[in-house]
Amino acid sequence: xxxxxxxxxxxxxxxxxxxxxxxxxxxxxxxxxxxxxxxxxxxxxxxxxxxxxxxxxxxxxxxxxxxxxxxxxxxxxxxxxxxxxxxxxxxxxxxxxxxxxxxxxxxxxxxxxxxxxxxxxxxxxxxxxxxxxxxxxxxxxxxxxxxxxxxxxxxxxxxxxxxxxxxxxxxxxxxxxxxxxxxxxxxxxxxxxxxxxxxxxxxxxxxxxxxxxxxxxxxxxxxxxxxxxxxxxxxxxxxxxxxxxxxxxxxxxxxxxxxxxxxxxxxxx
Amino acid sequence: xxxxxxxxxxxxxxxxxxxxxxxxxxxxxxxxxxxxxxxxxxxxxxxxxxxxxxxxxxxxxxxxxxxxxxxxxxxxxxxxxxxxxxxxxxxxxxxxxxxxxxxxxxxxxxxxxxxxxxxxxxxxxxxxxxxxxxxxxxxxxxxxxxxxxxxxxxxxxxxxxxxxxxxxxxxxxxxxxxxxxxxxxxxxxxxxxxxxxxxxxxxxxxxxxxxxxxxxxxxxxxxxxxxxxxxxxxxxxxxxxxxxxxxxxxxxxxxxxxxxxxxxxxxxxxxxxxxxxxxxxxxxxxxxxxxxxxxxxxxxxxxxxxxxxxxxxxxxxxxxxxxxxxxxxxxxxxxxxxxxxxxxxxxxxxxxxxxxxxxxxxxxxxxxxxxxxxxxxxxxxxxxxxxxxxxxxxxxxxxxxxxxxxxxxxxxxxxxxxxxxxxxxxxxxxxxxxxxxxxxxxxxxxxxxxxxxxxxxxxxxxxxxxxxxxxxxxxxxxxxxxxxxxxxxxxxxxxxxxxxxxxxxxxxxxxxxxxxxxxxxxxxxxxxxxxxxxxxxxxxxxxxxxxxxxxxxxxxxxxxxxxxxxxxxxxxxxxxxxxxxxxxxxxxxxxxxxxxxxxxxxxxxxxxxxxxxxxxxxxxxxxxxxxxxxxxxxxxxx
Ligand SMILES: Cc1cc2nc3c(=O)[nH]c(=O)nc-3n(C[C@H](O)[C@H](O)[C@H](O)COP(=O)(O)OP(=O)(O)OC[C@H]3O[C@@H](n4cnc5c(N)ncnc54)[C@H](O)[C@@H]3O)c2cc1C
Ligand code: SF4
Ligand code: FES
Numbered sequence: 001x002x003x004x005x006x007x008x009x010x011x012x013x014x015x016x017x018x019x020x021x022x023x024x025x026x027x028x029x030x031x032x033x034x035x036x037x038x039x040x041x042x043x044x045x046x047x048x049x050x051x052x053x054x055x056x057x058x059x060x061x062x063x064x065x066x067x068x069x070x071x072x073x074x075x076x077x078x079x080x081x082x083x084x085x086x087x088x089x090x091x092x093x094x095x096x097x098x099x100x101x102x103x104x105x106x107x108x109x110x111x112x113x114x115x116x117x118x119x120x121x122x123x124x125x126x127x128x129x130x131x132x133x134x135x136x137x138x139x140x141x142x143x144x145x146x147x148x149x150x151x152x153x154x155x156x157x158x159x160x161x162x163x164x165x166x167x168x169x170x171x172x173x174x175x176x177x178x179x180x181x182x183x184x185x186x187x188x189x190x191x192x193x194x195x196x197x198x199x200x201x202x203x204x205x206x207x208x209x210x211x212x213x214x215x216x217x218x219x220x221x222x223x224x225x226x227x228x229x230x231x232x233x234x235x236x237x238x239x240x241x242x243x244x245x246x247x248x249x250x251x252x253x254x255x256x257x258x259x260x261x262x263x264x265x266x267x268x269x
Numbered sequence: 270x271x272x273x274x275x276x277x278x279x280x281x282x283x284x285x286x287x288x289x290x291x292x293x294x295x296x297x298x299x300x301x302x303x304x305x306x307x308x309x310x311x312x313x314x315x316x317x318x319x320x321x322x323x324x325x326x327x328x329x330x331x332x333x334x335x336x337x338x339x340x341x342x343x344x345x346x347x348x349x350x351x352x353x354x355x356x357x358x359x360x361x362x363x364x365x366x367x368x369x370x371x372x373x374x375x376x377x378x379x380x381x382x383x384x385x386x387x388x389x390x391x392x393x394x395x396x397x398x399x400x401x402x403x404x405x406x407x408x409x410x411x412x413x414x415x416x417x418x419x420x421x422x423x424x425x426x427x428x429x430x431x432x433x434x435x436x437x438x439x440x441x442x443x444x445x446x447x448x449x450x451x452x453x454x455x456x457x458x459x460x461x462x463x464x465x466x467x468x469x470x471x472x473x474x475x476x477x478x479x480x481x482x483x484x485x486x487x488x489x490x491x492x493x494x495x496x497x498x499x500x501x502x503x504x505x506x507x508x509x510x511x512x513x514x515x516x517x518x519x520x521x522x523x524x525x526x527x528x529x530x531x532x533x534x535x536x537x538x539x540x541x542x543x544x545x546x547x548x549x550x551x552x553x554x555x556x557x558x559x560x561x562x563x564x565x566x567x568x569x570x571x572x573x574x575x576x577x578x579x580x581x582x583x584x585x586x587x588x589x590x591x592x593x594x595x596x597x598x599x600x601x602x603x604x605x606x607x608x609x610x611x612x613x614x615x616x617x618x619x620x621x622x623x624x625x626x627x628x629x630x631x632x633x634x635x636x637x638x639x640x641x642x643x644x645x646x647x648x649x650x651x652x653x654x655x656x657x658x659x660x661x662x663x664x665x666x667x668x669x670x671x672x673x674x675x676x677x678x679x680x681x682x683x684x685x686x687x688x689x690x691x692x693x694x695x696x697x698x699x700x701x702x703x704x705x706x707x708x709x710x711x712x713x714x715x716x717x718x719x720x721x722x723x724x725x726x727x728x729x730x731x732x733x734x735x736x737x738x739x740x741x742x743x744x745x746x747x748x749x750x751x752x753x754x755x756x757x758x759x760x761x762x763x764x765x766x767x768x769x770x771x772x773x774x775x776x777x778x779x780x781x782x783x784x785x786x787x788x789x790x791x792x793x794x795x796x797x798x799x800x801x802x803x804x805x806x807x808x809x810x811x812x813x814x815x816x817x818x819x820x821x822x823x824x825x826x827x828x829x830x831x832x833x834x835x836x837x838x839x840x841x842x843x844x845x846x847x848x849x850x851x852x853x854x855x856x857x858x859x860x861x862x863x864x865x866x867x868x869x870x871x872x873x874x875x876x877x878x879x880x881x882x883x884x885x886x887x888x889x890x891x892x893x894x895x896x897x898x899x900x901x902x903x904x905x906x907x
Contacts, residue, residue, distance in 0.1 A: 040545075044547070045546065048769070052769060055822065067334060067339055068341065070551075073508065095650070120819065128456070135447050139442060139445040143323060144320040151410050154409025155405055160409075167402050200397065
């Protein structure tokens with residue numbers, strides 16, 4: 001039966017949603033009806049409709065993170081039918097449109113699940129661990145002012161493009177949620193690759209990778225064991241080649257004895 | 270009252286350097302004794318907090334998102350201007366200054382705009398040093414493109430994600446300071462009040478969005494970098510959480526609100542398709558570099574597929590009306606022209622609210638690959654939303670509310686009329702006049718944060734003692750009680766309509782009566798409707814849940830309540846300004862050919878409004894604008 005949504009006016013769906021009042025509260029699935037949804041609704045607009053109904057019925061609306069609704073801020077985050085962001089190539093949840101669903105579909109909705117991302121409420125999780133990875137060393141020590149002219153160091157287009165490919169990461173954390181080990185290697189690999197590729201970032205390259213790898217362990221992220229689920233879930237098409245780069249950079253830092261130095265200085269503090 | 274913007278006098282070329290030299294300094298050892306509260310972590314806030322932390326100040330920074338990296342600056346696509354003149358096409362600081370003054374329809378302060386143009390070049394260098402991967406040519410040098418309102422290529426870009434890359438750069442600088450301990454970050458935190466002690470800004474009252482806790486933070490100065498307010502129109506290109514709340518609360522505590530009616534309607538957005546919609550998506554203006562805008566000449570062609578309309582039956586109206594700038598005419602002009610075509614019944618797509626943005630000629634000239642390389646991600650985005658392939662058929666675009674040129678009034682130091690309260694980025698009114706040219710908001714945010722505030726804030730701090738006010742001052746308690754009271758009131762109404770229904774109703778009124786074309790009649794109507802919606806809101810809104818917990822409905826209700834008060838000020842400002850300029854178009858004031866008619870004799874000033882109570886007439890203060898370097902002239906793009 002071809003009941004593809006775009007051939008119909010509106011559709012009715014069943015949502016089976018994870019509800020959890022707080023980090024230490026028990027969670028459970030609840031079922032809701034989404035009625036009168038058009039193929040042009042985005043997934044979050046569909047949730048808005050459900051929430052309006054819940055509010056009017058005096059029930060608590062479903063809590064979820066979102067802001068830009070155009071696929072760039074990285075706030076939206078839910079696992080749809082077992083896949084972070086719903087599993088359409090290069091598509092965040094807010095950019096997923098209901099034309100991808102059929103009338104009568106049942107849709108499972110869960111929060112990101114990973115040790116490093118405690119649940120705050122319903123579909124909202126705490127992704128502060130990703131910020132802490134960047135705080136560890138995801139920067140260059142460029143003071144404001146006193147830097148050379150932007151054109152003083154030519155950067156091969158190849159390198160600029162490569163860095164930009166890596167820099168497209170929106171920090172959504174889908175890669176972590178998709179990974180059976182809850183690893184943040186795609187996220188960290190992208191940042192390390194971007195900065196270590198550019199002349200401006202090379203000066204601190206070994207220290208950066210050493211600090212970020214250490215921070216990953218400290219913040220409850222697991223290790224990569226080559227499942228490639230991260231790349232499949234990533235809405236920005238971040239390539240696993242950046243994980244390989246992360247590993248290479250890490251070995252380079254080992255050779256330079258930066259990792260040991262870092263561990264030692266951490267102990268000394 | 271005549272306001273003094275404190276703009277330096279004398280030769281404009283030396284104005285900033287001289288002023289900066291004369292500013293007071295804070296001794297390095299004293300810097301860490303001062304605490305500065307920076308609200309907002311977008312380009313303006315993150316760059317300010319990072320730089321102030323780096324200078325040695327003790328900084329606390331706040332944002333309502335879970336991470337600074339998600340501030341709405343992340344969404345900017347097109348690019349950032351700078352007067353580097355790398356392409357050797359005749360650009361200079363003076364030309365960028367000139368274009369910005371003229372682009373803003375002569376409603377900005379000259380000295381501020383000069384400074385912006387001057388520091389624009391440092392911004393690019395700074396960002397490159399941070400590892401921002403700007404586009405480069407094959408020789409390894411920075412690449413440029415053009416934007417609306419300019420005939421030179423001065424826009425630097427990082428694919429279609431310039432804002433993202435610049436923000437991630439500022440965010441990384443901020444992260445470095447967080448690690449260093451100079452900056453303390455409070456994410457998922459919303460500022461709900463400004464605390465003013467003896468006439469000076471000394472703190473803020475916030476709601477912890479996770480626990481619902483309401484508490485105060487004390488500082489020696491407060492910096493607001495809280496972005497724009499065009500969500501007052503409900504549907505806009507802004508993120509869902511963008512609000513006027515921080516600005517409005519400061520306004521109620523005495524800060525003047527300048528030119529609230531100067532809002533920008535962006536010409537290249539994906540048209541609204543239905544009532545369920547929660548936002549409008551911008552398609553970068555850079556598309557106008559290679560896309561040609563047209564509508565069918567004949568009304569009966571509007572429902573035909575584009576490729577069945579022969580060349581001679583297409584009206585490339587921008588190229589026809591503005592041969593010099595053509596498709597790159599400034600935003601207000603391009604927006605109004607699109608609306609005109611649609612109002613005449615020649616719009617395309619659902620409801621006739623769209624014009625074509627056509628790439629067929631560029632694809633033919635450059636090849637699909639080049640177009641894909643330049644704009645691929647935008648085409649993808651367009652397809653995802655509309656289910657249409659813009660390589661095969663033209664995009665449909667329509668204007669949408671996008672940017673607020675108005676904001677809190679600030680002087681040349683970026684300080685509001687409340688001593689100790691500084692306002693940066695889109696939240697202030699400063700440099701864009703009545704219309705912002707493309708790629709200059711990113712420039713302004715970073716100029717304010719990296720290069721202006723670190724200098725000018727010292728001028729204030731040097732006159733005050735660190736820790737002058739303590740947390741036990743009664744004003745803090747009073748503010749917390751007020752915020753508690755407002756939440757309680759919202760939660761207690763238990764009416765029948767949801768918050769969304771109210772903001773939608775307000776937005777519809779704003780778009781129809783206070784939108785792209787305003788008249789005395791429509792504004793008078795809006796000024797009756799807005800208080801009525803507000804009254805109903807406070808009697809009939811339904812906000813469930815509790816205050817002492819995560820409660821997204823309560824957050825939205827608070828933002829909507831502020832919009833409902835602010836909207837009235839916006840409409841009043843539009844009504845009082847009996848002229849058309851930039852994005853502010855009063856139908857009564859136009860030339861026979863439909864161009865905006867400015868009135869320099871009577872309105873060459875910044876309107877700064879003082880709050881006098883809800884529903885009460887605010888008091889108008891004027892800051893006269895003087896043009897000594899760019900002469901007041903009719904703004905023509907023909
Ligand atoms: C879709 C889009 C595309 C754009 N493209 C371009 C472009 O190509 N070039 C260009 O120059 N400009 C562009 N602009 C404009 C430009 O992006 C913005 O004007 C600019 O980024 C605003 O920066 P900001 O730092 O002032 O504010 P924002 O980036 O909006 O940051 C506001 C900050 O304040 C915080 N905040 C707000 N209210 C509160 C509160 N009450 N309590 C606590 N925190 C609060 C938020 O959490 C956030 O951190 C674009 C804008 C949009 C919407
Ligand atoms: S790598 Fe991809 S999935 Fe992971 S945080 Fe970045 S954008 Fe999200
Ligand atoms: S809401 Fe911003 S990426 Fe989805």
